[in-house]
Amino acid sequence: MANKLKVTLVKSPIGNVPKNRKTVEALGLHKMHQTVELPDNAAVRGMVRHVAHLVKVEEA
Known part of the structure; x- marks a missing residue:
């Protein structure tokens, strides 16, 4: 299991509920198409699950 996740924004959060927009920002x-490396933990996975329709996730 990798200890980092690569998260890329592939769809705009404009027009989504404010909670989703805040989660993407957090x-x-x-x-768009910005990629960040985040630690692979339960908190990050939960945030990614809420905005799964906006992001692409890869194990780094």
Whole structure:
């Protein structure tokens, strides 16, 4: 199991509920196709699950 996740914003959060927009921002994603590496833990996986329709996730 990898200890990092690569999260990429592939769909705009504009038009989504404010909770989803705040979650995307909390993940450190601000622009389309921006990728961030985050620790692979339960908190991050839960945030990614809530915005799964907006992001692409890979194990790094």
